[in-house]
Amino acid sequence: MLNSLLPLLIFAALAVGVIGALRRARLWRQGRQTPVVWAHLFLMPKRYLNDLHHVVARDKAMAHTHVATAGGFVAAMALALVVHGLQWRNPILGGLLLAASAVMFLGALAVNHRRLNPPEKLSSGPWQRLSKSLLAYSVGMFLISLPLVGVAPTVLGGGVLALILLALVAWGLAEMLIGMGWGGPMKHAFAGSLHLAFHRRPERFDDQHRDPNSSERHDAHRGSRSTALFPLDLTAKVLGVEKPADFQWQQLLGFDACVQCGRCQSVCPAYAAGQPLNPKKLIQDMVVGMAGGSDARYAGSGHPGLDVGRHHGASNQAIVPRLVEAETLWACTTCRACVEECPMMIEHVDAIVDMRRFLTLERGETPEKGAAAIDNLIATDNPGGLDNASRLDWAADLEIPRIQDRPAGVDVLLWLGDGAFDMRNQRTLRALVKILRAGGVDFAVLGEEERDSGDVARRLGDEATFQRLAERNIATLSRYRFQRIVTADPHSFHVLGREYGDFGGNYHVLHHSTFIAELFDAGRISVAAPAQAETVTYHDPCYLGRYNGEFAAPRQVLAALGLEVAEMARSGYRSRCCGGGGGAALSDVPADLPGRARIPDMRIEDVRETGATTVAVACPQCTAMLEGVVEPRPRIKDLAELVADALVEPVRATNATSAPSQSREEEPA
Template sequence: MLNVLLPLLLFAALSLAVIGAIRRLQMWRRGRPSNVDLLGGLLAMPRRYMVDLHHVVARDKYMANTHVATAGGFVLAAILAILAHGLGLHNRILGYALLFATVLMFVGAVFVFKRRLNPPSRLSKGPWMRLPKSLLVFSASFFILTLPVAGLLPEGFGGWMLAAVLAVGVAWGVSEMFLGMTWGGPMKHAFAGALHLAWHRRPERFGGGRSTGLKPLDLNDRSAPLGVEKPKDFTWNQLLGFDACVQCGKCEAACPAFAAGQPLNPKKLIQDMVVGLAGGTDAHFAGSPYPGKPIGEHGGNPHQPIVNGLVDADTLWSCTTCRACVEECPMMIEHVDAIVDMRRFLTLEKGATPNNGAQVLDNLIATDNPGGFAPGGRLNWAADLNLDLMRDTPAVDVLFWVGDGAFDMRNQRTLRAFVKVLKAAGVNFAVLGLEERDSGDVARRLGDEATFQGLAKRNIQTLAQYRFNRIVTCDPHSFHVLKNEYGAFGGDYRVQHHSTYMAELISAGLLDLKADTGGSMTYHDPCYLGRYNGEYEAPRAVLRALGIEVKEMQRSGFRSRCCGGGGGAPITDIPGKQRIPDMRMDDIRQTAAERVAVGCPQCTAMLEGVVEPRPQVKDIAELVADALIEPAVPAKPAKRLEPEVIA
């Protein structure tokens, strides 16, 4: 009976899986066109899966090993089962190979089952609770069926009752594995995930690369709305990426807004986009809701507006764009891109930026700075410092990008400290002065691509007049935009954060420093320096050079908790149960450090806004400036790090 039934079950499941795959492909193709190397992506997919994806998955050794055993065993078992039982190739070697594959899969499935006995709250439940059982049934059924193929049992053993039981088991396991991959079951992530890796929105992330700059919006293309209004307004490979979500909830666990009780859960946001892709409601979502928003009240389809249908606007405005969700996602989904795309529509098409958002954007247009300060006061902080201006200097080693810390009295101390360091090292530097405008970071994160592009192009036009080796700034947000996002508009520069540059000065022996004696210290990694640009070591190298032993927080490095100051979050000001900077200060207090070193004006403002008593907040430039050994006599100009000057 099984000799007849097995091929029918296998090929019926395969046929339905092909139909389901075509159906999902048609759903993804509802999105906008995207320039993707289809064949090249498919050829690169195995390496992206085995190396890049598992580089992220391997952070959790338990699940990494489990996934290798389960997924690897299933792929091997499925291929061999089709050969042995579907095509009837009863070869003993083939049988032993299939037995090995099913045992491997079974062992992995046992560990999946164990994880699901008492799952953490971040994991989605519902159909996902069924998956371990289906994996076990699939592997066990094919193991028993393959024993005769391997010659370990005679053909037809066990009689019709065992055959019937095995037929049910095979039907269950096969339907879950093959149909679930394409018709929307838990295994869907396997099919969508493989193609997502092949046709990823940011292929430059693979092979050890880094890609964090937002994609430019074509403001002249009026064939579609500016930004994303409806699910079909995403590119097709973005929709594919949403469908690849495995609902593991690692993004949820990392999200500072979710932890603060603001109405954002990045996992649910992605699943809401999947609902919009297929049409329906969120009533069957089996994970954590948006804080303060019950499940079952939202729905939509590819052709209906997302906001006030699938999600509420305050969900999008809660995001700090810290990329913690993206950094943790084992499927390498781009949550932040999706959120900014939807913000662009709200800002550019609807003018619906909440709270102080509209005022800040108006200020940027009118005064070139978000605070609305008179542009003529941009250099007031340095009135007594006799700084060289680029317009008076033919060429310099360093163009010091001041940023909007120029208008903030607290951050003026950081700027003055860094100038002191530059002068002590004999660096040939200058500033733009009144020619400098806001980098556009805030405008872009709030979705105002038009204002961002206007600021960027004007800054690029200004910079094109001058000759310098590099741009150095104390602001990671300006650093990121200048380094990673101006290039799309013709502005390609060597840009460094001031911590990186100071580490070079110290390494070159251009600074005489005494040991810091100010007390114990921890270091807070800025999101736009760390997760966005991979710079974790330079700030710590500077602190070590000062004789400081950093007392690391539990959440540091690529898992550093956001201060709450990015993405325009202080401007949109969506309420939660607690403040993100208060949570970060609790992380700091747990180290028992007396001080916290920072390298970002936003981080300084957010952490110093925490009610005292709390550790003292000091920028790295301030620490270095305080440690400078003043020369007894004026020193000769130090040797420049790079004497040649490039345009």
């Protein structure tokens, strides 16, 4: 009986699964069409086995579980198709099938053990059922295959036991194969594999094999991290994403790849602060919108403060507010912690900014403070609405050279950023100027010709204002000669170095921490030993670390100062955001409701756990956010301030026109 029914069951499950897969593919193809390079399918094994598991392996127990369960199932299914489906029976194939089923069983046991008391970040519902389906298939297939190696041939030949085993296999096949195409939990395996093959950012796979904790240095400007936002065609009929069908089809495919593991949820600063954003729920909202229906069947943690089950959508219906509340989108700090942690390499931030673009450009619904900042950028080229001619007022006594007066060019163009209008950040800039002069660096500034880089406008969704600012800055920079740009602002560093290239502006941009580290390397500056022992901790800015991979240089600077550095639990690529990125400080999302906290307050609590008395920072926004925490708290000092305070008599080089151009990338200490 088994010999006749099992092949029918296997091929029926395959057929129904293929039909479901084609149906699922039609859902993805509702999105905006882009060319499909079918040859990329050949890249899938390497990306799955190497690049994907590099991220999965951050949780080693789950990595081993996944290898056993998924690997065991793939091997067992392939062998079952040959042995039972095509009736190619022999002891060797049978033994391999038994081994694969046994490995899958061990993995399934570990999955079930985790599901006995699942952590809050995991979704339940169908995912609880999946763990049992894995066991059912592995047990059923193992016992049914025993006769292949000469064990229990008569007992399994027919009767009730045979039907029970057949039912177990049928249960597993329904979950594994049919559910894979028809929207069950296993759809992540089908969608995820194709997502890896057709990923919008193939450059991400270039670096995923590297250990994020290694000290290996890499060229930070080769672009392989692929963190720049994609340009928006301002001539399109619809600007941004209004409805799920407005996403590119690869993005819809990526949403379906979500395994609901909750890693993004566990690192999201907005979620931890009780803001109305859970990145895992947001991706599932997009799946609901793509397929149609409501979020009532979602079985995980929702957006804080928003009830699960009251939202619904369809592929051609507006996302906001029917499917997602606007405040959910504005709560994001664009820190990319969710993207960094996602084992399926889903791009949450791209999706959020795409939806913000529609709200800002088509509806004019940017939050009040954000709208005011954009209006100021349009009117005055800076978000504060200040007279751009006053950009250098803080340096009236420093006689900083202007590049307009250097027709032969300079080595370093110092990009001030809009921190030049902020009294607190002016202290950082003065310290940086002192360091450059101590190192004999040939530098100059643009002065009033410098405009805002456009970072805030772009993250708030105003791509039009960003592109205008970018084009004007590029036109200005094209008139002058310089070797590289140095800036103390990671946001300007990222935009100038990563995002201006799409508009013809290709520059060698260094963050001031990297440049200062190079000055130390070259012996261009020297510092006095600290007068007394002090414990310092370093806060990694998102746009310097996760976005651009610079973790080593700031720590090298602190080491050169002779300071004892105590790392926070959340540091390096897992650093907690200060809460100021992506225009979040301007988004007016309430932070004073019950259960909600301020992100910078949480970050200062991270600092207190180290016992450090000083927080070394490397970003004007981080400085502002952390200094906004009510005292008593540790003092906040930019790296440039710490170095400037410790400088001794400058060491002048014979050739003061340049410093070594070696760049640093990677990784957290």
